[in-house]
Amino acid sequence: MSRKPSSQSRINTRQSNQKKPQTRLRTVRLDEGGEPPAKKLRPHNLKGKGKQTSPPACPEDDRLWVDKYEPTTEADLVVHKRKVEDVRRWLVEAFEGGPSGKLRKYRRILALTGPAGTAKTTTLRVLSHELGFEIMEWRNGMNERGANKYVEDLEEHDYGSVQPSTEAIFDKFQAFLTRAMSCSSIFSAGEPSTSQPPSSSQVSRSTPTLSSYSSNHATYPGCPQKRQVILLEDLPNLLHAPTQARFKAVLESLCVTSSPSIPGPPIVIIISDAGLRVEHPDDESWDGGSGGRRWGRPDILDIRSVLGPELLASPYVTRIGFNPIAPTLMTKALQALLVKHFGPQVSAAKPPKEVLDVIVETSKGDIRSALMALQFACISPLSGKSKTKNSRNRNGSRSVLAVLEVVTRREQSLVLFHLMGKVLYNKRKHDPPSSHMSAKEAAKERELDDKLVDSSPLPRWLSHHERKVSRVSIEALVADSPIDSGLFGLYTHQNYTQFCADIEQCDGVCDGLSWTDWVDGSLSTPYAFPTLALSTLHALPTPVPRLGQKVCKPAWFDVRTKELQAWDAVGDVASWLAHADTSPSPGDAGDNWGMDDTVSIGRWTHASIAMELGGWLRAMDRSGSSLGRHALPRSHKLALHLSKDEEDDGKWWAEVDDIEDVD
Amino acid sequence: MSLWVDRFRPKTLDDLHYHHDLSTRLKALAASEDFPHMLFYGPSGAGKKTRINCTLRQLFGTGVEKLKIDQRVFVSPSRRKLEINLVQSSYHIEITPSEAGSYDRVVVQDLLKEIAQTQQVDLGAKHRFKVVVINEADFLSRDAQAALRRTMEKYMSNMRIILCANSTSRLIAPIRSRCLLVRVAAPTAQEIQAVVEHVARKMKFDVPPEASLQIAEDAAGNMRKALLVFEALKMQSPDLSGPLRIAKPDWETYCHKVAELIVQEQSPARVMEVRAKFYELLSHCIPPTVILKTVAEKVAERVDEALKADVMHWAAFYELRMRLGSKKIYHLEAWVVKVMCLYKHFTYNFDMSEFD
Missing domain, CATH: 1.10.8 (Helicase, Ruva Protein; domain 3)
Incomplete structure (x- = not known):
């Protein structure tokens, strides 16, 4: 009844079992409440176990379809075979060391990335069934502990006995990792847990939240050498810089220090890609400025910020990216699921094909959301129990569609390039359909045109601003945009020239960009995006001539990196100048100018180095051989710079900053 | 072996080669007990820093030449660590806050407060105050300038500030009024x-x-x-004989090319070419203001008299936006496109009038 708050399920051991499906942990948790979990959970599990043979739509089974029909074999997965194969190979190599047996050492961390709902976790779980390993998962247990404490307080009114652990979450995490690493030997080294009959072990196996060490009792008796994988999906708060640093340090130490002969279990990190959308980018990190370095701050949690560049580049980390699920695969899977749920015969409750199509389309490759939508579509009473006639049924399905449109429509983000196309092609009412367009699309456009209302004509003195009504709805564009105004500006800037026929049009677009940047710099406004879109649309020609334009990524990012590197190089030169003076080289000792103690530290600003020193350095390089007597106490980098610069002396654009290229 | 510029830099006010009036005044100032805050301004390469250092030497003696470089870490409000290089002697300290980018306020505030609150311990020191030299003062952000203004009033007893800037126009009036302004003109x-x-x-x-x-x-x-x-x-050429060919800095030649591109053709494709050149310049640390100025001057040389004023007007217009905005390239390009437009219209109208 009263569970110790400290013994939270920090280690959730999932047992693999070829025949029996797993209960999703999350579902179990929802049901938990204050009741003894075992009582409540058991029936669920039993039902879940028999789901493949159970009669369709069992009324008591109120679990979500996502959990109920979670795939258990690779055949059920909607992931591309090759991806699964990649993950499997990695796991096998992690356990067995690949063909040479040496790979094991380097198969320490596997990072699975991809958008949400692309079956990353499920793939791992399916493979755990197939390859027979346990998954030990870390969960941040903070909320849960609070809730339990509350329940206990209510029930027992015994405040003294409740000693909430004051351990910081991250310490727990660290403890979890080290324990998981070192405990592998205990779990696997022929544990005497076979006293329990198999049936009970199965039960406890499927209720892993019971206690943190339920795994002790649940070790699969038939397999003495149990393989394990540590799963990190619920990461500690990595936006907090110190935590992030510690996290990286822990991972690094796990990679390096684990003994090569028996490395601990491999770690699998699952990271869902967050959208790109941030409305307040850290602009200071981007603006090139008055000669200063800027500090950027990554606000988005993605693989790079989680693992950091060093770890990512190290041989211990492998990264496998999952793509959004292809519509064909998803349709197939949904159909199979419907067959499983309703049986092969045609049922009135079964949603028609159009509904399925809408679901697949709106889910954008997210299988989880597609399943949710599908379940929703099936329970919806709108699907008409009484409407048996065919025409009525179609009517019903239409209303389902309408509801789905409203309810399940996720925040549909336009694909970036689609967004750019929408803006840059600047389609307006009564534009002739383009040549490659199918009749259906053209009809759609005409339909859209009919809906557009012409605005009242402008007065004569503004007549040069007269435009046809745009087919692009700015509001929808802003709502659907996957990027913020800053990024949108960069993309527009990179690509607008291809879409302009004339320099005047360029002027409009560019002035809009400049204006938005200017206004946005002083006060960050929510209007930046729509203003930018409007000014661009207003300035572009209608219709935009189709010349096979290609929208591409802004060159700005590369330039920015180059610029930062160049600033670093300038900084190096500055310190070299300072040190050249403070430590006169022995070669100079003979020349008795008596001036060698001159100090020029700090007298060179970075800007003046960048602008004025180039010629001198070049001259220096050219006559490098004749000046050999005064061996410069130059840094290693500068020495490299010399040799490099002589090589491409013909290149007329060579500057101080070429130093960095060598590095 | 160091640069001649550094090696033959005058070290005392007496050694200076020009602006002798200024030197005598500085000498008199250094001798008097109440040395004011100072603001040296003038074009780059005019000798502002040289004069500052000579003045310091006059103030404190040769002790100011014993310099050491320190790297200090400042923590910004968002817990970001900033590393700033400090050059200091026991009498003065030299900083370039613009190296900290938009966090310069933190640097200015922390550092000045720290210096101001410590007394001079060296009994042999000629003056009780320390001097803080702030380089590139005109690149200080508004925030930093406001912070500076407050500090200047508060800690006058322990500290003097010497600012070094290219022009006073970017410094807020309260700071200007608290300093003795010293203009260092470019040498003839x-x-x-x-x-x-x-x-x-x-x-x-x-x-x-x-x-x-x-x-x-x-x-x-x-x-x-x-x-x-x-x-x-x-x-x-060691003998320096014959006609000298003084090569312009690369970036200048490059800017001239840009100007040529603008005048030659006005089309969207040309905008792209110009942009590539701008990117190249920016990625070599040439300040965007300098780029705009150089290109504008060159363009103005090549266009008709009637257009010159417009070219410059728009250059100023977009330079202001560039300062307030964050993406320099937008404004550079907007200026280019604007000038292209003007130029195109001008030539077009010109042709028309001829045909009439």
């Missing part, structure tokens, strides 16, 4: 020539007068540039 060609010849004498070689004159004229009042060019030329 003759003065530069004299210095070049002085350096040559020190280096024990002769420089033909026409060569030194050419160098001086080319430098356009920038002493540092003159000496750098001089040294580079000397390295290339």
Whole structure:
């Protein structure tokens, strides 16, 4: 009844079992409440176990379809075979060391990335069934502990006995990792847990939240050498810089220090890609400025910020990216699921094909959301129990569609390039359909045109601003945009020239960009995006001539990196100048100018180095051989710079900053 | 072995080669007990820093020449660590807050407060105060300037501030009014020539007068540039005879190319070419303001009289936006496109009137 708050399920051991499906942990948790979990959970599990043979739509089974029909074999997965194969190979190599047996050492961390709902976790779980390993998962247990404490307080009114652990979450995490690493030997080294009959072990196996060490009792008796994988999906708060640093340090130490002969279990990190959308980018990190370095701050949690560049580049980390699920695969899977749920015969409750199509389309490759939508579509009473006639049924399905449109429509983000196309092609009412367009699309456009209302004509003195009504709805564009105004500006800037026929049009677009940047710099406004879109649309020609334009990524990012590197190089030169003076080289000792103690530290600003020193350095390089007597106490980098610069002396654009290229 | 510019930099006020009036005034100031806050301004390469250092030497003696470089870490409000290089002696400290980018306020505040709250412990020191030299003061953000203003009032007893800037226009009025303004004008060609010849004498070689004159004229009042060019030329052709070919800095040639591109053709494709050039310049740390100025001057040279004013007007217009905005390239490009438009319309109208 009263569970110790400290013994939270920090280690959730999932047992693999070829025949029996797993209960999703999350579902179990929802049901938990204050009741003894075992009582409540058991029936669920039993039902879940028999789901493949159970009669369709069992009324008591109120679990979500996502959990109920979670795939258990690779055949059920909607992931591309090759991806699964990649993950499997990695796991096998992690356990067995690949063909040479040496790979094991380097198969320490596997990072699975991809958008949400692309079956990353499920793939791992399916493979755990197939390859027979346990998954030990870390969960941040903070909320849960609070809730339990509350329940206990209510029930027992015994405040003294409740000693909430004051351990910081991250310490727990660290403890979890080290324990998981070192405990592998205990779990696997022929544990005497076979006293329990198999049936009970199965039960406890499927209720892993019971206690943190339920795994002790649940070790699969038939397999003495149990393989394990540590799963990190619920990461500690990595936006907090110190935590992030510690996290990286822990991972690094796990990679390096684990003994090569028996490395601990491999770690699998699952990271869902967050959208790109941030409305307040850290602009200071981007603006090139008055000669200063800027500090950027990554606000988005993605693989790079989680693992950091060093770890990512190290041989211990492998990264496998999952793509959004292809519509064909998803349709197939949904159909199979419907067959499983309703049986092969045609049922009135079964949603028609159009509904399925809408679901697949709106889910954008997210299988989880597609399943949710599908379940929703099936329970919806709108699907008409009484409407048996065919025409009525179609009517019903239409209303389902309408509801789905409203309810399940996720925040549909336009694909970036689609967004750019929408803006840059600047389609307006009564534009002739383009040549490659199918009749259906053209009809759609005409339909859209009919809906557009012409605005009242402008007065004569503004007549040069007269435009046809745009087919692009700015509001929808802003709502659907996957990027913020800053990024949108960069993309527009990179690509607008291809879409302009004339320099005047360029002027409009560019002035809009400049204006938005200017206004946005002083006060960050929510209007930046729509203003930018409007000014661009207003300035572009209608219709935009189709010349096979290609929208591409802004060159700005590369330039920015180059610029930062160049600033670093300038900084190096500055310190070299300072040190050249403070430590006169022995070669100079003979020349008795008596001036060698001159100090020029700090007298060179970075800007003046960048602008004025180039010629001198070049001259220096050219006559490098004749000046050999005064061996410069130059840094290693500068020495490299010399040799490099002589090589491409013909290149007329060579500057101080070429130093960095060598590095 | 160091640069001639650094090696032959005058160290005392008496050694200075030009602006002798200013030197005497500075000397008098240093002798008096109430040394004010100061603001040195003037074009780059005019000798502002040299004068600042000479003044410090006059104030404190040779002790100011014992310098050490420190790296200090400041923590911004968002817990970001900033590393700033400090150059200091026991009497003064020199910082370039613009290196901290938009966090310069933190640097200015923390550092000044720290210095201001510590007393001079050296009993042999000539003055009780320490001097803080702030380089590139005109790049200080508004925030930093406001912070500075407050500190200047509060800690006058322990500290003096010497600001070094290219122009006073970017400093807020309260700061300007709290400082003694010292304008260091660019040296004339003759003065530069004299210095070049002085350096040559020190280096024990002769420089033909026409060569030194050419160098001086080319430098356009920038002493540092003159000496750098001089040294580079000397390295290339040791006897400095014959007609000298003074190479312009790469970025300048590059800017001229941009101007040419703008005048030659006005089309979206050309905008892309210009942008590529701008990107190249920006990625080599050439300040965008300098780019805009150089290109605008060059364009103005090449266009018709009637257009010159417009070209400059728009350059100023977009320069302001560039300062307030964050993505420099937008504004550079907006200016280019604007000028292209103007130019195109101008030539177009011109042709029409001819045909009428």
